[in-house]
Amino acid sequence: MQDLNVVVVFYSRTGLTENLALAAAVGAVEGKANIRLRRIPETASDETIAAIPGWRENHDRMSWEYIAPREADTLWAEGLIVAIPHWLSLSSPEVKSYLDNLAREKLAGKFAAALGPKGLDQALAAAGLTIVPPVVGADAAECARLAGVRVADAIRAEKFGGSGH
């Protein structure tokens, strides 16, 4: 396998966005990339988490199954896919903290896809990443999968030339 590395970073409360991140990761694997999945840590209080059905159990499970994004992951990866709920503000504490840290890293020449609210792609572009055009459609998981394929293809074209297909 050619060495293409993609890290998928997501923030999820009840597992819906986690599933989009998984779909994007599958797409990247279909595009013959190695993948890592990283979860943006929770900042909400226990009381807030307890108030929403399904949040607590998914929080505990995801805390166990995923580690937080590290600079080593973006150093390793040539492509980054960020998945956050479309209703979540980019200025919410979880997302802002992640994006602020990301902006301090050296990301020039790397590719990114945004799965989330308006403005997420601009925020990633502002951090120096080259944005892979989004896939628009009714099936969010399928769009996420295709985004994963596109990011892997973009890296391959840049590194090795040609689409590989």
Place this chain on the structure above:
Amino acid sequence: MITIRKAKDRGHADHGWLNTWHTFSFASYFDPAHMGFRSLRVINDDRVAPGKGFGAHGHRDMEIISYVLEGNLAHKDSMGESRTIGPNTIQAMSAGTGIVHSEFNPSPKEPVHFLQIWIEPAVEDVKPTYHQMSFEPSEKRGKLRLIAAPYADQAKADGAALINQDARVWASELGAGESLTQPIAPGRFGYVQVARGNVLLNGQKLGEGDGAAISAESSLTLAGDGSDGGEFILFDLA
């Protein structure tokens, strides 16, 4: 010809949460003399600490079989499977066009000991599949229990996983003095991996973790050795 691969000569890595022995080159263990045997690419003898495991990661074009010896393994994947397997259960995935999965030891106290087996598929880009089936310990005691086969009808009839390669995989447990004989067709190859205990392969002693690559043999006689016999995985390979 039978070429023995001693347990202690395998690649080894102890990451704390994972203590693993690699029969063939894997991860940071690389030995050009041990890259696999025929279509058999990986046998990892893994012990995972309580509550630890392999986070979500991807595979493409590989037949992946897990065989648990002790403890439990919680599996989750991009095909929507979320299941726990223990001993006497076959877990087989055809990664095909691509899957993402995680495997964790769900126990807060007990380690999990399992063999992870990779077989290279004969065809690429198949639709990913997941198979899981359990069997009674008596089905492997003193005989071969088919766990994976390339023929849908045979796999289904024998309760084995279907794999995309001309290879068959069996599990067996032989008590001290128990034996069985399996023919090897002309031009075919075999591999024996001892999961635990001791077995004799055509009279040669194999201990826990030992493997044996088999070529140009017409028949294999396996016997339980030592005081308690042993458990092994047998491969018939093109």
